[in-house]
Amino acid sequence: MHSNDAHARLPLAQTWPAARVARYRAAGYWRGETLPGLLRARAEAHPDDLAVIGGEVRLTYAQLWQYAGRIGAGLLARGLRPGDRVVVQLGNTADFIAVVFGLFRAGLIPVYALPAHRFTEVSHVLDKAQANAYIASAQYEGFDYRTLARELQAARPALQHVLISGDGEEFTSVASLDGDTATLPPDPDPQSVAFLQLSGGSTGLSKLIPRTHDDYLYSVRASNEICAINRSTVYMVALPAAHNFPMSSPGFLGALYAGARVVLSAGPGPDVAFPLIAREQVTCVGLVPPLALLWAQAAPTSAHDLSSLKVMQVGGAKLVPEAARRVVDGLGCQLQQVFGMAEGLVNYTRLHDAEDIVLGTQGRPISPDDEVLVLDDHGHPVAPGEVGHLLTRGPYTIGAYHNDPGANARSFTEDGFYRTGDRVQQLPGGYLVVQGRAGDHINRAGEKISAEEIEDHLLAHSAVFDAAVVSIPDPYLGERSCAFVIAQGEAPTAAQLKAWVRGRGVAAFKVPDQVVFVPAFGTTAVGKISRRELRAQLRDHHLQQTGEPR
Secondary structure (H helix, E strand, O other): OOHHHHHHOOOOOOOOOHHHHHHHHHOOOOOOOOHHHHHHHHHHHOOOOEEEEEOOEEEEHHHHHHHHHHHHHHHHHOOOOOOOEEEEEOOOOHHHHHHHHHHHHHOOEEEEOOOOOOHHHHHHHHHHHOOOEEEEEOEEOOEEHHHHHHHHHHHOOOOOEEEEEOOOOOOEEHHHOOOOHHHOOOOOOOOOEEEEEEOOOOOOOOOEEEEEHHHHHHHHHHHHHHHOOOOOOEEEEOOOOOOHHHHHOOHHHHHHHOOOEEEEOOOOOHHHHHHHHHHHOOOEEEEOHHHHHHHHHHHHHOOOOOOOOOEEEEOOOOOOHHHHHHHHHHHOOEEEEEEEEOOEEEEEOOOOOOHHHHHHOOOEEOOOOOEEEEEOOOOOEOOOOOEEEEEEEOOOOOOOOEOOHHHHHHHEOOOOOEEEEEEEEEOHHHOEEEEEEOOOEEEEOOEEEEHHHHHHHHHOOOOEEEEEEEEEEEOOOEEEEEEEEEEOOOOOOHHHHHHHHHOOOOOHHHOOOEEEEOOOOOOOOOOOOOHHHHHHHHHHHHHHHHOOOO
C-alpha cells in the first residue's frame, strides 16, 4: 500500500459518547495534551537535564527533542506522510524513545511490536494496521532483524520503507535520517489516535488497541501522582519498552512527563540490571512476578549497591501473597502491585496502603471515573466480595479495537464496557484481587478450584521456587489437579508437598492430585509468563508425554 493510497486505509479512531467526553473534560482528566507537546514542554523547561540513558548513549531533553525532530523530518523527506502507520520493533535502546517521539513529531503512528515477535506476528501487525513502514534494531538479543526485514519486504509489497537502528546494511539507518524540521506538522488533535498498542492476549494473534493522546496522557499523569514520580526519579525500563506497563504505568512516558530520568536496561535479569541500578542510582522499576522473585533471590548476595531503589512495581501477571512477601523480604524496598491492561484500566496499590493490602491485592483503579462491574456468568452483579468477571469503562479505557469487528462484538458490551476476561474479587475500598483468567479454574467432580489459590499455598513452601497448577482430564473426576513445581534448594517429594497443602487448612479437594517437578517454565512471546498460556503449555506437554486422552 502506497502512502498516496491513504484513502484506501481504514481510518484510525477511538471515540467516547459525547456525555462522557464532556464529563472527562470537566473533571480535568482530558486537558488537550499531546505526546509531542509533552516532550517540547520538557525540552524548553529543562533542556540540559538528562532524559534518557541507553547503553553508552546519554541524551538530555534538548538532545532528545532535536534527535526526534531529525528522525521525524527525515521520515517525511523519504516519502512518508502524516497518518502513515509505522511498525516499531526496537529493543531497550535510546533509539526506541527517540524514534517513537520522532514519529509523534511527524504525525506518524507507531505500531508497537515486541522484540520477541517474528515473521508471523510482525506480518500480521503490518497487515492489520495497514502499515507501510518498519523500523527495527539491526540485532538484539542475538537475533538479526535485517533478515526478518528482508522476509517481510519480499512477502509484503506494501512495505515500502524499512529503517534500521544500528548498521542498516542495504537499509537506511535511523542515525542517517535527516530533514528540515520546518516540514513537521503542527501538534495533532488531542482526541486523535497517537499509536496502536498490541493486546497482551496469550491466545491467537494480537488485536490492535488505538490509544488517543488525551486518554493515554491522563493515565500517565495520574499514574505519576499515585507512584510519586517527580523530577528526581530515576526510572528503569527492564521489561521490553513496547509493553504498556513499562511505557505508561508510570513507565518511561511517566518519567519524561515528570522531567525525570529514564534508564533502559538491555535485559531484565539481575546480571544486567543490578550494575545499572548501582551506577545510575535507579529509584523505581517495574517487573513481572517471575523476574521479581529472581531479583529478590539474587539481591541479598549481590555485590552491587541497590539501596537507591525505592519502589519495585510488580504487574503483568498476578503476584500471589506468598511471592509478594518474598519480594519485600529479598529487596527491602516498597512493593507496589500493578494490575492493568493495554486496553485501559490500571489498578495500583498505593504507596501508603497497609501491608495486607499491598501483599494481598492487585490495587484499585486510577480514576474516580473508572467504572468497574463484577458479574456472574449470566451478566448479573455478584454479591459484594464474591468472585466474578471484571468489566470496565472509563476515561482511558477503549471502546473498540482497530479493524476487528469480531473481537469488538465479543469484547465490548452495547453500553461500552470492556470485558477484560479476568475473574476478580472486589474488596471494600475498590481493591481488586485477581483470581485468574476466566478459564483458569479446575472443575474437580463439581468442586471449583482456583489454580492461583493452590499455587499460593505451594509457593509458601521454602523449597518451592515457582508453581503452576493445571487441570488434567480425568475419567472419574472430570478434571483432576496437577501441580508443576520448580524446586529450590533440597527438593521436597510430591507426598511432602501434598501434605504441606493439606496442612494449610484447605478443603481436601484442593490438595493437588498430582505433583510433577520440572526444571523451568517457558515464557510467551510477550516476554512475560502469562499464567493462562503457561498452564496450557504445561498441560499439553504433559498429556503428550503420558499419552493420556485430551
